[in-house]
Amino acid sequence: MVSVTIDERMLQVEAGSTVLQAAERLGIDIPTFCYLKRLPALASCRMCLVEIEGQRRLQPSCATAVTDGMVVRTNTQLIDETRSSMLDMLLANHPLDCPICDKGGECELQDMVMAYGPRTSRFRDAKRVFHSEDIRLSPVIIMNVNRCIQCQRCVRMCEEVVGAVALGTVEKGMDTAITGFEGSLASCDQCGNCVEVCPVGALMSFPYRYKARPWDLVETDTVCPHCGTGCQLTVGARKGEFMRVRSKAEHGVNRETLCVRGRFGLDFVGSRDRIKRPMIRRDGVLVPVSWDEAGHYLRRRLSAVESKAAGGLASPRLPNEVLYQFQKLMRTAFRTNNIDCSSRWSTPFDALGPLVAAFYTRAPLEEVIGNDCVLVVGGNVTDENPVTEYLLRDCARRRQTGLLMLSARPSRLDADARAVVRVPPGGEAQGLAVVVSALGAAGQALPGDVFADMGAKTGRPAAATDGDGPDRLAAALLEGRSVTVLVSADLLRSPQARATLYQLNNLLQVLRALGKGLAMQFLFDRANQLGAWDMGVLPTALPGLWALANDAARATLERAWGVEIPSEPGVDFDAMLELCDRKRMGALYIVGSDPLMSYPDRGFVQRALRAADLLIVQDAFLTDTAGLADVVLPAASYGEESGTFTNNEGRTQKVCKFREPALEARDSLAIFDFVAALRGQALRPSIQGEIFGEIAQLVPAYEGLTQDGLGADGAFTKAALVPPVGEFFALPPAPIAADRLILVTGNCLFHNGYLSERSEILNTVADDPYVEMSAPDATQLGLADGDQVVVRSAQDELTAKLKINKRFPRGLVFVPENYRSLRLNSLMRRGEYPCPVEVEMAHAAFEIATVAVAEARPDNPI
Numbered sequence: 001m002v003s004v005t006i007d008e009r010m011l012q013v014e015a016g017s018t019v020l021q022a023a024e025r026l027g028i029d030i031p032t033f034c035y036l037k038r039l040p041a042l043a044s045c046r047m048c049l050v051e052i053e054g055q056r057r058l059q060p061s062c063a064t065a066v067t068d069g070m071v072v073r074t075n076t077q078l079i080d081e082t083r084s085s086m087l088d089m090l091l092a093n094h095p096l097d098c099p100i101c102d103k104g105g106e107c108e109l110q111d112m113v114m115a116y117g118p119r120t121s122r123f124r125d126a127k128r129v130f131h132s133e134d135i136r137l138s139p140v141i142i143m144n145v146n147r148c149i150q151c152q153r154c155v156r157m158c159e160e161v162v163g164a165v166a167l168g169t170v171e172k173g174m175d176t177a178i179t180g181f182e183g184s185l186a187s188c189d190q191c192g193n194c195v196e197v198c199p200v201g202a203l204m205s206f207p208y209r210y211k212a213r214p215w216d217l218v219e220t221d222t223v224c225p226h227c228g229t230g231c232q233l234t235v236g237a238r239k240g241e242f243m244r245v246r247s248k249a250e251h252g253v254n255r256e257t258l259c260v261r262g263r264f265g266l267d268f269v270g271s272r273d274r275i276k277r278p279m280i281r282r283d284g285v286l287v288p289v290s291w292d293e294a295g296h297y298l299r300r301r302l303s304a305v306e307s308k309a310a311g312g313l314a315s316p317r318l319p320n321e322v323l324y325q326f327q328k329l330m331r332t333a334f335r336t337n338n339i340d341c342s343s344r345w346s347t348p349f350d351a352l353g354p355l356v357a358a359f360y361t362r363a364p365l366e367e368v369i370g371n372d373c374v375l376v377v378g379g380n381v382t383d384e385n386p387v388t389e390y391l392l393r394d395c396a397r398r399r400q401t402g403l404l405m406l407s408a409r410p411s412r413l414d415a416d417a418r419a420v421v422r423v424p425p426g427g428e429a430q431g432l433a434v435v436v437s438a439l440g441a442a443g444q445a446l447p448g449d450v451f452a453d454m455g456a457k458t459g460r461p462a463a464a465t466d467g468d469g470p471d472r473l474a475a476a477l478l479e480g481r482s483v484t485v486l487v488s489a490d491l492l493r494s495p496q497a498r499a500t501l502y503q504l505n506n507l508l509q510v511l512r513a514l515g516k517g518l519a520m521q522f523l524f525d526r527a528n529q530l531g532a533w534d535m536g537v538l539p540t541a542l543p544g545l546w547a548l549a550n551d552a553a554r555a556t557l558e559r560a561w562g563v564e565i566p567s568e569p570g571v572d573f574d575a576m577l578e579l580c581d582r583k584r585m586g587a588l589y590i591v592g593s594d595p596l597m598s599y600p601d602r603g604f605v606q607r608a609l610r611a612a613d614l615l616i617v618q619d620a621f622l623t624d625t626a627g628l629a630d631v632v633l634p635a636a637s638y639g640e641e642s643g644t645f646t647n648n649e650g651r652t653q654k655v656c657k658f659r660e661p662a663l664e665a666r667d668s669l670a671i672f673d674f675v676a677a678l679r680g681q682a683l684r685p686s687i688q689g690e691i692f693g694e695i696a697q698l699v700p701a702y703e704g705l706t707q708d709g710l711g712a713d714g715a716f717t718k719a720a721l722v723p724p725v726g727e728f729f730a731l732p733p734a735p736i737a738a739d740r741l742i743l744v745t746g747n748c749l750f751h752n753g754y755l756s757e758r759s760e761i762l763n764t765v766a767d768d769p770y771v772e773m774s775a776p777d778a779t780q781l782g783l784a785d786g787d788q789v790v791v792r793s794a795q796d797e798l799t800a801k802l803k804i805n806k807r808f809p810r811g812l813v814f815v816p817e818n819y820r821s822l823r824l825n826s827l828m829r830r831g832e833y834p835c836p837v838e839v840e841m842a843h844a845a846f847e848i849a850t851v852a853v854a855e856a857r858p859d860n861p862i
Contacts, residue, residue, distance in 0.1 A: 001013065001014060001015070002014075002015050002017075002066055002067060002068040002069075002070075003068055003069060004019070004022050004066045004067075004068075004069075004070045004071075004072065005070070005071045005072065006019070006022060006023050006026055006028060006072045006073075006074065007026075007028060007072070007073060007074055007075065009026055009028075011025060011026055013025065013066055015066075016065060017065070017066050018041065018061065018062060018063065018064060018065055018066065019050060019052075019059075019061035019062075019064045019065075019066055019070075019072055020032070020035065020048055020061040020062045022066055022072075023061065023072075023074060028074055030048045030050065030061050030074055031047045031048060031083065031112055031115070031116060032045065032047055032048045032062060033045035033047050033108065033112075033149060033151040033153075033199055034062075034151040034152055034153065035048065035062045036153055036156070036157070036197065037249065037255075038161065038255060038256075038394065039156055039157075039160055039161070040398075041060070041062040041063035042062075042063075042152060042156070043060035043062055043063040044150075044151070044152060045086070045149075045151055046060065046082075046086055047083060047086055047087075047112070048060055048061040048062050049061070049079060049082055049083070050064075050072050050073065050074050050079065051072065051073040051074075051076055051078065051079060052064070052070060052071070052072055053070070053071035053072075053073075054071075058078070058079065058082060061074070080116065083112075083116040083117075084116060084117060084118045085118075087109075087112055087113055087116060087117040087118065088117070088118045088121055088122060088123065089123075090109065090149050091113065091117070091121060091123075092121065092123040092125070092127070093127050093128040093146070094109065094127075094146075094147060094149065094200075095127065095144075095146050095147060097147075098110065100210075101144075101147070101200075101201035102201055102204045102205070102208065102209055102210070103198075103200055103201035103204070104201070104213065104214075105213055105214040105215055106214045107199070107200055107201065108199035108200065109149060109199060109200045127146075128146075129146055130145040130146055131144075131145055131146065134204075136206065137188075138188055138190055138206075138765070139190070139206065139761075139764040139765050140190050140192060140205060140206050140207060140260075140264050140761065140764070140765060141188070141190070141192065141194070141195060141203060141204070141205070141206060142203075142204050142205075142206045142209065143202060143203055143204070144201060144202055144204070145202065147200050147201050147202040148200070148202040149199065149200055149202070150169075151199060152169070153194075153197040153198065153199065154167055154194035154197060154198055154202075154203055155167045155168060155169060157193050157194055157196075157197050157257075158188075158193070158194055160397070161193065161257060161390050161393070161394065162189055162191060162193055162257070162390060163389070163390070163393050163412050163413075163415075164187065164188055164189045164191075165187070166187050166188035166189070167188075167194060189259070189260055189386070189749060190260040190264070190750070190765050191257070191258060191259050191260045191263060191386070192205060192258065192260070192263040192264060193256075193257050193258065193263075196246060196247065196256060196257070196258070196263075197256070205244060205263075205264075207244075207264060207267075207761050208243060208244040211238070211243055211244075212236070212238045212243050212244075214236075216238050217236035217237065217238055217243060217244075218236070218237050218238070218658075219234050219235065219236050219237075220234070220235050220237070220656050220657075220658035221233070221234050221248075221251070221654075221656060221712060222234075222235055222639070222654065222655055222656040222658065223527070223645050223647075223653045223654070223655050224258070224261075224262040224527065225266075225317055225527045225638045225645075225655075225755070226259075226261040226262055226265060226527065226752045226755075226756060227261070227384065227385050227386075227524065227525050227526070227527060227747075227752055228385065228489075228522070228523065228524030228525065228526060228527060228528075228529055228530065228647055228648040229253060229254065229365075229385050229387045229388050229647060229648060230252075230253055230527070230645060230647025230648065230649065230651060230653055230714075231247065231252055231253065231254035231257075231258055231259075231262050231387050232247055232248060232251045232252025232253070232254055232653075232712070232713075233245050233246075233247060233258070233262060233266075234246050234247060234248060235266065235639065235658045237658050237659060240659055240660065241270070241659075242266060242267055242269055242270055242639075242658075242659065245258070245262065245263050245264070245266055246263075247262075247263075251712045251713055252712075252713065253364070253365055253366070253387070253391075253647070253649065253651070254387045254390075257387055257390050258387065259386035259387055259749070260386075260749065260750055260762070260765065261386075261750065261751070261752055261756055261762065262387070264759070264761045264762060264765070265752075265756045265759040265761065265762045266638075266639070266759070267759050267760055267761050268637075268638075268755055268756060268758040268759040269637050269638060269639050269640070269659065271621060271758040271759075273621050273622050273758055274620060274621060274622075274634075274637070274662045274663065274665070275619060275620065275621065275622050275626065275632060275634035275635075275665065276288065276634065276662070276663045276664060276665075277289065277290070277634060277663065277664045278290065278291055278293070278294035278631070278632065278633055278634060278664070279294075279629075279631070279632040280293070280294055280297045280298075280630065280631055280632075281629070281630045281631075286627070286629070286632060291664070291666075291674070294631060294633065295674065295678060297631065298616070298631050298675070298678055299678045301587075301613075301614045301630065301631070302587060302614065302678060302679060304613070304614075305586030305587050305613045305614050306586070307586070308584065308585065308586030308587075308613060309336065309338065309579055309584055309585055309586055310330070310334040310335070310336045310338065310585075310586055310587045310588070310589070311330075311336065311338035311339070311340075311570075311571075311573075311576040311579070311585060311587075311588050311589070312326065312327075312329075312330040312334070312336070312338065312339045312340075312588075312589045312590075312591070313339075313340050313341070313343055313573050313576070313588075313589070313590045313591070313593050313595065314326045314327075314339075314340075314341055314532070314537050314590075314591040314592060314593065315341070315526075315591060315592030315593040316341050316342060316524075316526040316527070316528050316529040316531070316532040316537075317526055317527050317528060317592060317638070317753075317755065318528065318532075318591065318592050318643075318668065319528065319531075319641070319642075319643025319644055319645060319655050319688075320528065320531045320534070320535055320643060320644045320645065320646060320652070320692070320695060321643045321644065321669065321688050321691040321692055321695070322591075322641075322643060322668040322669060322672075323341070323528070323531065323532050323535040323537050324535040324536070324543060324691060324694075324695055325668075325669055325672050325683060325686070325691060326339075326537065326591055326668075326672065327339050327535060327536050327537050327543070328561060328683060329672050329675065329676055329681075329683060330589070331563075331565050331566065332561060332563040332565070332676075332681060332683075333675070333676045333679040333680075333681040333683075334587065334589070334679070335566055336566060336570060337539055337540070337548060337565075337566055337568065337569060337570030338539060338570040338571050338575075338576055338579075339536075339537055339538060339539055339570055340537065340538065340539060340572050340573040340576070341529070341532035341533070341537035341538065342492075342526075342529075342532075342573070343573055343593050343594070343595035343598050343599045344493055344598045344599065345492045345493040345494075345497065346572040346573060346574040346575075347492055347497075347538070347572065348497050348498040348501065349538055349539075349540055349541060350498075350540075351497070351498045351501040351502055351505075352492075352501055353541065353545065353547075354505065354724065354725065355501055355504060355505050355508075355520075356533070356545065357545065357721065357722050358505075358508075358721060358722055358723065358724040359485075359505075359508050359518065359520040359721070359724070360520055360521065360522075360650070360719055360721075361484075361518075361519040361520055361521055361650075361719065362649065362650025362651075362701070362716055362717050362718065362719040363519065363649065363650070363716065364649060364651070364716075365388065365391060365521070365648070365649050366391060368484050368519045368521060368649070369391060369392055369395045369401060369484055369486075370395060370399060370401065371401065371480070371482035371483055371484045371517065371519060372401065372402060372479075372480030372481050372482045372483065373401070373402040373403075373404060373476055373477055373479075373480035373482070373483045373484070374392065374395065374401055374402070374403055374404065374483075374484045374485075374486060375404040375405075375406065375473070375477065375483065375484070375485045375486070376392070376403070376404070376405050376406070376407070376413070376486045376488070376523075377406050377407065377428060377432065377485060377486065377487050377488060377491065377504070378406070378407050378408075378428050378487065378488035378490050378491040378500075379407060379409070379488025379489070379490035379491070379523065379746065380407065380409045380410075380411045380488075380490075380746065381411050381413055381486075381488070381523060382411040382412040382413065382749065383411070383746065383747050383748055383749045384488065384489075384490070384523060384525045384746065384747050384752075385523045385525070385648075386749065388486075388523060388648075389411070389412065389413055392413055392416075393413065393416055396413075396416040396417070397416060402418045402476050402479070402480055403416055403417045403418060404417060404418060404419050404420075404421075404473050404476055404477070405417045405419070405420045405421065406420075406421040406423065406428065406431050406432065406435070406473065407421075407422070407423065407428070407488070408422070408423055408424065408425045408426070408427065408428070408744060408809075408812060408834075409744065409746075409808075409812065409814060410422070410805070410807040410808060410809075414807070418472075418476050419469060419472040419473040419475075419476050420469060421435070421469040421470050421473050422469065422809050424742070424809075424811065424812075425742040425743075425744045425811070425812055425834035426494055426496055426742070426744075426833070426834045427734075428491055428496075428500050428503075429496050429499040429500040429502075429503045429732035430731075430732055430734060431470065432500065432503035432504060432506070432507055433503050433506070433731050433732060434470040435470050435473055435474050435477070435507065436503060436506045436507050436510055438470055438471055438474035438475075439474050439477060439478065439507070439510045439511070439514065440510060442474070442478055442514075443510065443513060443514055477511065477516070478514070480516065481516065481517060482516060482517035482518070482519075483511050483516045483517070483518060483519070484518075484519040484520070484521075485504070485507070485508065485518075485519070485520045485521075486520075486521055486522075486523050487504060487520065487521070487522050487523065488522075488523050489522055489523060489524045489525055489526075489529065490525070490746050493833055494833045494834070495831050495832070495833060496732060496733075499729075499732035499733070500732070502729035502730075502732070503729065503732060504520075505724065505729065506728050506729055508520060508724070509724055509726070509728065512724075521648050521649065521650075522648055523648060524648050525746075525747050525752060525753075526753070527645050527647070528645045528646060528647075530646045530647070530648060530650065531644070531645055531646035531652075533545060534646060534699060534701060534702070534717070535695070535699070538570075539569060539570030539571050539572050540569045540570065542554060542557060542565075543557065543695070543698060543699050544698065544699040544700050544701065548567070548569055548570075549567075549569070554567065556698065557698060560694065560697070560698055562684075563681075573595065573599070574599075574830065576588065577595075577599070577604070577605060577608040577609075578608070580608040580609060580611045580612040581604070581607060581608040581611055582611075583611055583613075585611070585612045585613065586612075586613045586614060587612075587613065587614040587616060588609070588612040588614070588615050588616070589616045589618070589675075590615070590616065590617050590618070590619075590625060590629075591617075591618045591619070591635070591668070592618070592619055592620075592635070592668075593619075593625070594619075594623040594624060594625045594626075594754060595609075595625055596609065596623070596624040596625040596628065597623070597624050597625070597754055597820060597823070597825065598753070598754070598817070598825060599825060600825050600828035600829060600830050600831075600832070600833065601795070601825065601826075601828060601829050601830045602796075602823055602825045602826040603795075603826065604830060605825070606628070609625065609628045610628055614630050614631070615628060615629045615630050615631075616629065616630065616631045616633065616675075617629035617631070617632050617633070618632075618633040618635050618668070618671055619632070619633075619634075619635055620634070620635050620636065620637035620638075620640075620662075620665065621637075621755075621758060623754075624820075633666075633671050633674075633675075634662075634663070634664055634665040634666070635661075635665055635666065635667070635668050635671060636661040636665050636666065636667040636668060637661075637662070637665075638655075639657065639658045639659055640657060640659055640660065640661040640662070640665070640667065641657055641661070641667040641668060641669070641688075642654070642655060642656055642657045642688055643655045643688055643692075644692060644707075644710070646717060647714075649716070650701070650716055650717045650719065651713075651714045651715070651716050651717075652702065652705060652710060652714050652715055652716070652717055653710065653713075653714030654707070654710050654714070669686055669687070669688060669691070670686075672686075673686050689707055692705075692707055693706075700718070700720060701717040701718050701719065701720070702717055702718075703718065705717070739811075740811065740836050741773070741777065741811060741812075741813050741836070741837050741838065741839055742811055742812060742813065742834045742835070742836060742837070743791065743793070743813045743814070743815060743827065743828075743834055743835040743836070743837040744812065744813070744814055744833075744834045745814065745815050745816065745817045745824060746814070746816065746817060747816065747817065747818060748766065748816035748818055749766075750762055750765050750766035750818075751766065751816065751818030751819075752818065753817070753818065754818060754820055756818065757818060757819065757820055768800075768801055769800040769801070769815070769816065769818075769819035769821065769822050770800055770801050770802070770803040770815075770816070771789055771791055771800045771801070771802050771803065771813065771814075771815050771839065772802075772803045772804075772805050772808065772813070772814040772815070773802070773803075773804065773805070773808060773812065773813050773814070773839065774804070774805065774806075774808035774809060774810050774811075774812065775804050775805075775806050775808075776810050777808075777810055777811070777813075777839075778802065778804050781839060781840065781841075782841070783802055783804075783839070783841060784802070784804075785802060785803065785804040786801060786802060786803075787801070787802045787841060787842070788800070788801060788802070788841070788842035788843070789801075789802045789839050789840065789841060789842055790839070790840055790841075790842050791813065791815060791827065791837050791838075791839050792837060792838045792839075792840075793827040793828065793835050793836065793837045793838075794829070794836070795826060795827055795828065795829055796823075796826040796827050797827070798815070798822045798823070798824065798826075798827060799842050800815065800819075800822060813837055813839060
C-alpha cells in the first residue's frame with residue numbers, strides 16, 4: 001500500500017493504482033473523455049490533468065501511477081483554465097445542434113461545458129465540416145462525423161473489447177475522423193457498444209433516432225432474455241411503447257457492453273404475431289373464444305383424458321417462479337413427473353447431475369475466468385454468448401490467462417488462444433479423452449493409485465484428434481495452478497452427450513488429483529437454463545436437483561405443498577413424443593416452447609403432437625406448435641411479468657416488468673391458477689414474490705435469498721458441492737467418419753433460437769439464412785461465396801445462401817437454427833446429430849429434379 005494526499009485528504013491505495021482511481025475512492029470528480037475503466041489509459045483528451053507536487057507540468061490522472069507520499073491537487077486555477085481551454089477547442093468545430101441531437105440530455109460534452117467550460121468562445125472561424133449529411137454505417141448505426149471529439153472510445157471498444165475491428169481513424173490532428181472500412185460496417189457485430197460509449201452524438205442508434213428524449217423515457221432495470229450470460233439491461237419505454245436498451249457500466253456481469261441481440265433484439269415484445277385471445281379447436285380450426293369459454297372446453301377435455309398419461313414442457317427462457325410453479329402444477333394437479341425444460345435435446349441427467357453436483361461453480365464469471373487456464377469445450381462462444389467472449393478476450397489479453405479451445409467450430413477467440421484443438425463434428429468426447437490420457441500419463445509419477453485406476457478403466461485413445469494440439473493443451477493445463485472449464489450447452493444436443501459428460505468428469509477428476517484449483521460452468525444459450533434445472537423442471541429431479549427417488553426430499557416438498565408427489569420417475573420430452581405417437585398421451589402441456597421448429601425430425605414431431613389426445617399450448621406468440629394445439633392460452637411475453645433468472649454464473653437477478661400484457665394475455669402464474677382450478681386444485685402460493693419466498697425455503701441453493709436483497713447486481717445461489725464418486729468412465733465411441741460433410745447447427749451471432757426472429761430490427765441486420773463451410777470444400781464442389789446451395793440429408797433438403805468461412809475445417813457444414821423458413825429440423829432424424837449431408841449448387845439440384853419429372857411423364861418424347 002502507498003499513501004497519497006489528494007486535495008488535502010490522505011488515502012492508502014494499492015501500489016500501481018492511478019491518481020484517477022484514488023480520487024474516485026475519495027469521491028473527488030475528475031472529468032474524462034477518453035478514459036474507460038475496462039481499457040488501458042490512453043491519456044489523449046487531457047481533461048483529467050492534475051497538479052502533482054514536484055512536477056513542472058500538469059499530469060494526466062488516468063495514466064499517472066500513485067507513488068508513496070504523492071501530493072495531488074485537482075481544482076486549482078491553472079487546472080480550471082486548462083480544462084476550459086480544452087473544451088473551448090472541442091467546441092470550436094463542434095456543431096451546436098443540441099436540440100435535434102439524440103444525445104441531448106445525456107451528452108457528456110454538454111455536462112462538461114456546463115461544469116468546466118468557458119462562457120464565451122475565443123474562436124470565430126467557420127466550423128470544420130466533414131460531411132453535410134449523416135452517414136448510415138449499418139442498419140442500426142448512423143454517424144455524424146462533425147460531432148466527433150476524437151476520444152477514440154468507439155475504436156478501442158470495437159477492437160479491444162468486442163474484437164471486431166470494424167472502426168478506425170483516418171487523417172490526423174484536428175482532421176482526424178472515425179469511420180468504418182470504406183464507409184460501412186460490413187464486418188461489424190452491430191452490437192452498438194460504440195454507440196453506448198460515445199460521449200456525444202457522433203454515433204447513434206438508427207432504430208431509436210428521433211423517437212424520444214431521455215427525459216421522456218420511463219426506464220426499467222432488468223436482465224437480457226437472449227442467452228445465459230445474464231447481462232444487465234436498462235429498457236426505456238415511452239407511453240408504454242418500447243424505445244431502446246442501454247446498459248450501465250457499474251452493474252451486471254456485462255459491465256456496459258451488450259451484444260446485438262441484447263441491445264437491438266428486444267422489440268420482439270411488440271411483434272404482430274402475438275396471440276390476442278384464447279383459442280380452441282372447432283371442426284379442425286382454431287377459433288378465438290373468451291377465457292370462460294376456453295375454461296369450459298378445457299375442463300371437459302381434461303376430464304376425458306384423466307386416465308391417460310400427462311406431460312409438460314416449459315421453456316428455459318421463463319422466470320424461476322414460472323418454472324417452479326409449472327413443475328408444481330404438473331406434479332400435483334396432473335399427477336405426473338413427465339416434465340422437461342428443453343425441446344432441443346434430451347438431457348442425460350444421470351451423467352449431468354453428478355457433474356453439476358461435484359463441480360459446478362456458482363461464482364462471478366470475472367473471478368472464475370481469472371484462473372491461470374480457461375478451457376472452453378464445444379460450441380462457438382462468439383455466436384452463443386458474445387458478452388462472455390468479450391470478458392474472455394479481456395482476460396487473455398490483459399491478465400495473460402491461458403485460453404484453451406476444444407471444439408468442432410472455430411470462433412473468434414481462437415486468435416487469442418494458447419492452444420486450439422479442432423475435433424471432428426461430434427468428436428468432443430474423443431478429443432477430451434485424448435487430453436485426459438495425456439494428463440494421466442503426466443500423473444503416473446504421482447503417488448497413489450488414482451491414475452493407474454484411470455488407465456485400467458479407460459484405456460488409451462487410438463489416435464490424437466488434431467496433431468499435437470491435445471498435447472499442447474494438456475501441457476498448458478499442467479502448467480497452470482488453477483483451471484476453469486467452460487462447457488457449451490451445444491454438447492447436450494448430441495446423442496454423444498452422455499459420453500462427453502463422462503469425459504468431462506474424467507478431466508475434472510484428473511485435474512483435481514493433480515492438485516489444480518478447479519472451476520466449471522456451462523455456457524447456456526438460454527437465459528434461465530440453470531434456473532430451470534434448479535427449479536426441478538426435470539423428469540427425474542425435484543426442485544434443488546434432489547433425486548426424485550430421495551424420499552426425504554420428496555417428503556419435505558409434500559409437507560410444504562400439502563399434496564402427495566408421484567414417486568414414479570418421469571420421462572423426458574423425447575419419450576413424451578413417443579407416448580403421443582403410440583396414442584398413450586392424454587394431455588401434453590407446452591409452455592413457451594416450439595418443439596415443432598426445434599426438435600429433430602419435424603415429420604415425427606408433427607405426427608406425435610397431432611396424436612396427443614389434448615395438446616395445450618401456452619405462449620405469447622402464434623408458433624408452429626400452437627398451430628397444432630387443441631387449446632391455445634395467450635401468455636405474457638418477456639417484459640410483461642416480473643420474476644428472476646439464474647444465469648450461467650449461478651447469479652439470480654430480477655427480471656422486471658416494463659409493459660402491460662398485450663390484449664387479453666395473462667401472466668403465466670395466473671394461467672397456471674386457471675388451469676389448476678379446472679383440475680380442482682389450488683396452487684399456493686400463487687403470487688410471484690411469495691413463490692420466490694417458497695423457493696428460498698425449499699431449494700437449498702437459494703436459501704436465505706430475498707427479493708429485496710437481490711439488488712442491482714443480483715445475488716449468488718450457493719453450490720453445496722459433493723465429492724465425485726471417483727469413478728472413471730471408458731473411452732467414447734469414435735465420431736462420424738470425417739470423409740463426409742457433416743452438418744452441425746446452433747445459434748448465429750444475430751439470432752438466438754426463434755424468439756429473436758420476431759425482432760424487426762434484428763431482421764434488418766440478418767434476415768437471410770445461410771450455409772457455412774470451408775473454402776477447400778467449397779472449391780472442391782465448385783461453389784463460390786454467395787451461391788444458392790442445397791443441403792440434403794437422408795430425410796430432407798433445404799436451400800440457402802453459401803457463406804465461406806476461411807477458418808472452418810474441412811468436412812464441417814454449419815446452418816444456424818434460427819430461421820423458421822428453413823425448417824432445419826426436417827433434415828435431422830431423432831438420435832442423429834451431427835447429421836451427414838451433401839451440398840450442391842441450387843440450380844443443379846433444380847435441373848436434376850426437372851429431368852426426373854420429365855422422364856416420369858408418359859408422353860415424354862425422350
